[in-house]
Amino acid sequence: MKNDKGGGTVTYRMHVVATDAAELAVNAGGLIVDRMMSGWRVTVELLDDTDSRPVRILGAELVDAVTPPDRPDEEQCVLVMGAEAHARVVSGEGMPAGCVEALVWGESPDPHHIYGHTLSAAARAFKAQAVAAAQLAVAEVATAETFTSMNAKTFGISLRA
Known part of the structure; x- marks a missing residue:
């Protein structure tokens, strides 16, 4: 996808903590x-576990940090995390640069902004x-x-300059 300035390609990444x-x-x-399956790069950071088998089954890349050193400048990142991780971010650890949404x-830290994602049949099977x-037990x-x-901007999450 071309960026708004007409040059370069915008890539999408989802980072899950x-x-x-x-x-x-x-x-x-x-x-x-x-x-x-939509072409996003998906990275996963596990805080207390090194079991990578479920991550591999889902097709994601296991990383040690939120922002890998090879992040392209034209990358839009969505951060996905549990309420506990969100509390740490809000209490001072900070949202990683470049994240446009969490x-x-x-x-729910804000029940007025609920987002439901309907899973595809493939997503249900891999999950x-x-x-x-x-x-x-499944x-x-x-x-x-x-x-x-x-939205990162609305909730005071700093965006990359």
Whole structure:
């Protein structure tokens, strides 16, 4: 996609921060698969877990930091995280540069901005496999995932200059 200035290509990345692979698969597994299938680069940071199998099943790239050193200048990033990670960001750790939106799962920090993502059939199938790989019981994978959507500019999250 061309940027507004007529030059260069805008790329899209979604960075997901989760405590562990189980939390990741249950709360954002379907969104990860659907974004990957749409051509987005999806990176995942696990805070307390090194089990990469569910991340690989979902097709995402496991990274150690929010902003990899090879981030292109024309990249638009959406940060996806749980309520606990969001609380840390708001309390001072700061939103990574370049993020234009944050999606938060779990207890909503702002219930007026709920975003529901309907999972494709492929997303449901891959999510079920990732949840099973995280050693959680899979009775049925929900057809949607729910997030609170926060525009970075509106919520005081600093954008890249």
